[in-house]
Amino acid sequence: MVKILVGDNPFLGISHLARERGREALRGLTLEKKVEVLKAAADEGASGFTFSTHNANLELLAYMRDNEKDLLKKLECYVLTPYAAEYVRLTDVTGTDRLVKSIVIENLKKNPLKLINAPPYSIINLFIHENLKPYLEILPKQNVKAVLLHEVLSEILIAFKLTKVVKELRSYLTKLGVGFGMETRNIAILNKLLEQSGETIEYAMTPMNPLGYQMGTKEEAEKAIIALSSRGVKVIAMNILASGACTIEESAAYLKQYKKHLYAVAFGTSKPERARSNTRCLNLHLNQQ
Amino acid sequence: MIDYTKLLPTPLERDPAFYREETVKVAIVGFGKMGILHATIVNLLREDAVKHVVDTNRLIRLGGALLLKKVKFWGKLKDLLNREEVDAAYVTTPTPSHYLVAKEILEAGVKGIFIEKPPTVDAHQASELADLAKHTVDMVGLTRRYSLTFRHAKELLTNLLAKHPVTEVRAYVKYGSAASPAGKLGKVSRGVLLDMGVYLIDLLHWYFGDLHAIKASYKSIHGKADDVFRAELATDKSFPVYIEADWTDPSYRLPEAKIEVAGDGFTLEVSDDSLTLKREGETLELHKPHYYAGFPPVNLAYPEYVIEDMHFLTCLRRGCKPETSLAETVKVMQTVDELYEIARLW
Numbered sequence: 001m002v003k004i005l006v007g008d009n010p011f012l013g014i015s016h017l018a019r020e021r022g023r024e025a026l027r028g029l030t031l032e033k034k035v036e037v038l039k040a041a042a043d044e045g046a047s048g049f050t051f052s053t054h055n056a057n058l059e060l061l062a063y064m065r066d067n068e069k070d071l072l073k074k075l076e077c078y079v080l081t082p083y084a085a086e087y088v089r090l091t092d093v094t095g096t097d098r099l100v101k102s103i104v105i106e107n108l109k110k111n112p113l114k115l116i117n118a119p120p121y122s123i124i125n126l127f128i129h130e131n132l133k134p135y136l137e138i139l140p141k142q143n144v145k146a147v148l149l150h151e152v153l154s155e156i157l158i159a160f161k162l163t164k165v166v167k168e169l170r171s172y173l174t175k176l177g178v179g180f181g182m183e184t185r186n187i188a189i190l191n192k193l194l195e196q197s198g199e200t201i202e203y204a205m206t207p208m209n210p211l212g213y214q215m216g217t218k219e220e221a222e223k224a225i226i227a228l229s230s231r232g233v234k235v236i237a238m239n240i241l242a243s244g245a246c247t248i249e250e251s252a253a254y255l256k257q258y259k260k261h262l263y264a265v266a267f268g269t270s271k272p273e274r275a276r277s278n279t280r281c282l283n284l285h286l287n288q289q
Numbered sequence: 290m291i292d293y294t295k296l297l298p299t300p301l302e303r304d305p306a307f308y309r310e311e312t313v314k315v316a317i318v319g320f321g322k323m324g325i326l327h328a329t330i331v332n333l334l335r336e337d338a339v340k341h342v343v344d345t346n347r348l349i350r351l352g353g354a355l356l357l358k359k360v361k362f363w364g365k366l367k368d369l370l371n372r373e374e375v376d377a378a379y380v381t382t383p384t385p386s387h388y389l390v391a392k393e394i395l396e397a398g399v400k401g402i403f404i405e406k407p408p409t410v411d412a413h414q415a416s417e418l419a420d421l422a423k424h425t426v427d428m429v430g431l432t433r434r435y436s437l438t439f440r441h442a443k444e445l446l447t448n449l450l451a452k453h454p455v456t457e458v459r460a461y462v463k464y465g466s467a468a469s470p471a472g473k474l475g476k477v478s479r480g481v482l483l484d485m486g487v488y489l490i491d492l493l494h495w496y497f498g499d500l501h502a503i504k505a506s507y508k509s510i511h512g513k514a515d516d517v518f519r520a521e522l523a524t525d526k527s528f529p530v531y532i533e534a535d536w537t538d539p540s541y542r543l544p545e546a547k548i549e550v551a552g553d554g555f556t557l558e559v560s561d562d563s564l565t566l567k568r569e570g571e572t573l574e575l576h577k578p579h580y581y582a583g584f585p586p587v588n589l590a591y592p593e594y595v596i597e598d599m600h601f602l603t604c605l606r607r608g609c610k611p612e613t614s615l616a617e618t619v620k621v622m623q624t625v626d627e628l629y630e631i632a633r634l635w
């Protein structure tokens with residue numbers, strides 16, 4: 001079975017097709033409306049929600065805890081962290097040096113002993129933990145399947161071959177009882193790095209669509225996905241609609257070729273009827289034929 | 290689907306093997322957001338190409354050295370240039386320091402220099418650097434020139450303008466980065482026009498030729514610098530060009546640029562994400578995924594950042610001038626200067 005997940009981009013006003021469209025979609029998108037989207041997808045068999053640690057999602061999850069307990073219990077969660085766009089914006093405002101300093105000081109204040117006694121890479125664990133903390137307080141523990149490192153950090157780790165940091169994060173999250181994954185748009189390079197270093201991760205989330213949009217060299221990415229899944233990495237396909245440039249039918253037909261290598265596929269929408277029809281179509285192509 | 294290969298800058302080697310096989314020693318001067326971005330892209334294209342990082346901040350050097358074992362961290366640019374050989378240096382320090390940092394690199398005879406936009410604080414400094422860079426592979430990071438939507442617009446406009454006169458151009462660049470009060474921004478006297486408006490001025494120069502400032506006004510919200518800047522310019526063909534640069538609008542989660550061209554029998558709208566051409570009752574509408582199908586070979590942030598780095602590395606290998614060399618940028622900076630000179634508070 002290929003799991004079907006709902007992504008959060010439209011809930012945050014993100015449209016990779018057109019930023020203008022993303023902003024428009026966000027207008028009138030209330031918490032109730034977001035819940036309707038998740039419910040509609042779940043009714044058709046979607047099993048999870050993949051979201052970044054953005055305050056709007058925290059608000060949504062808190063609302064669900066208070067008003068939609070059954071739905072929250074039903075959904076597996078795949079958490080992307082940190083919410084990079086906010087940090088990028090902060091570097092524009094304060095400068096990177098001040099931002100780094102403030103993160104270190106904040107973590108020192110909150111976890112002085114942990115930080116002083118820990119190896120240097122631990123600051124990254126603490127940083128990730130601080131981002132996750134409010135979400136872990138809301139979500140039923142057994143529902144948090146994976147924590148995926150946001151692509152901005154993943155690509156840095158990949159580019160500089162920081163497999164020790166990968167190892168550190170993996171063991172830290174394993175201790176918390178959560179799977180560790182990386183979101184990346186450079187899956188072929190990630191695959192090569194893991195292969196060469198002997199390091200592994202539990203999940204890899206990467207764009208997969210018929211156009212090859214955000215996939216780098218498409219054939220290399222496809223080969224890497226097959227290689228990773230054959231080594232036991234759970235591959236989650238994202239941006240399956242090429243940011244809206246492909247229809248769900250085109251995407252489902254494309255993904256079908258790789259279904260035995262896919263753990264899950266994720267799509268985003270702000271419309272309940274679209275959530276229903278997309279889930280139905282993906283289920284039909286990936287799980288019923 | 291669009292044939293993106295026709296829109297790419299020349300020279301640009303599209304084969305990823307070209308970069309992987311190339312031996313190049315790159316130094317990053319200023320390891321902030323843009324330094325990390327370029328360092329990551331360069332290393333994704335070419336394994337371990339980034340050999341040196343210069344940053345005056347001790348915390349950045351300490352943290353960087355702990356994490357990036359294959360990179361040597363330096364506190365002073367002078368020490369690096371005296372002791373090591375580098376093929377290319379990326380200048381990604383805060384804008385006011387670009388001139389002195391770039392001058393030092395150029396005088397040391399480094400083969401290639403990439404300066405993040407804006408290249409300098411004014412045209413005088415840009416012109417001085419351009420003179421020093423005559424025999425260097427020098428490039429300014431005017432990223433939107435490498436965006437395929439904006440490049441497609443250039444191609445379409447070149448054909449359209451021959452037969453259809455333009456009547457009016459409107460352009461904006463917006464972002465919410467300064468939506469809350471910020472200490473850093475108060476320290477520079479030139480703000481959003483220099484930092485973000487320079488993208489628009491560069492594209493407009495590229496599309497329509499010389500620009501002349503007619504009137505300009507600005508608003509300062511958080512510091513002394515301009516946070517919102519509006520201006521009217523004219524081209525040699527006399528049609529008006531209205532621009533707005535604003536970094537205080539929180540509804541813009543990411544920086545966004547858009548140019549609308551109205552002409553005799555056509556309208557063309559181009560942004561970071563899409564291009565729409567309406568002509569003779571027909572509409573051509575293309576979005577980002579139509580331009581970047583299976584390209585570029587690596588991804589980080591926007592594809593145009595990767596394309597600009599690929600262009601720089603290709604030029605470096607071939608010893609030729611990139612499209613956005615310092616000399617090409619001087620006239621852009623002159624327009625920026627002109628606009629600041631006539632700008633009034635509103």
